[in-house]
Amino acid sequence: MAAIVYFRKISETEERVEYEFGDDPDHVERRLTMDKASCTSTVQDEQVDYTFLKTSRKLNALHTERGVWPERGMSVS
Template sequence: MAAIVYFRKVSETEELVEYAFGDEPDALERRLTMDKGSRTSTARDARIDRTFLKASRKLNALHAERGVWPERGMSVS
């Protein structure tokens, strides 16, 4: 079974980046905040599920690869 998650940057400060994310590109109903210093993430709804983990891991991987926090993206496995 394929798993997919979409994400889009909502805001960015010196310390944090916030993303909207979800299973459908037009329904990014959940929020994830990434701490730039520690590169740890938190879910606004406190649900640590597969979708949240997939988004968090992909965001960290893209940042490591590109050196910037992506504006938007997706992860498929």
């Protein structure tokens, strides 16, 4: 069974970057915040599940690869 998650940056400061994410690109209600210094993330709804972890890992991978936090993207597995 395939899993897909979409994400979109909604704000960025010196310390943090915030994203909306979800499994439907037209309906991304959940939010996560990435701490830039530690590259750790927290989820606003406190639901630490596969979708949140998948999004967090993809964001960290893209940041490591590109050196910037992505504006938007998706992860498929």
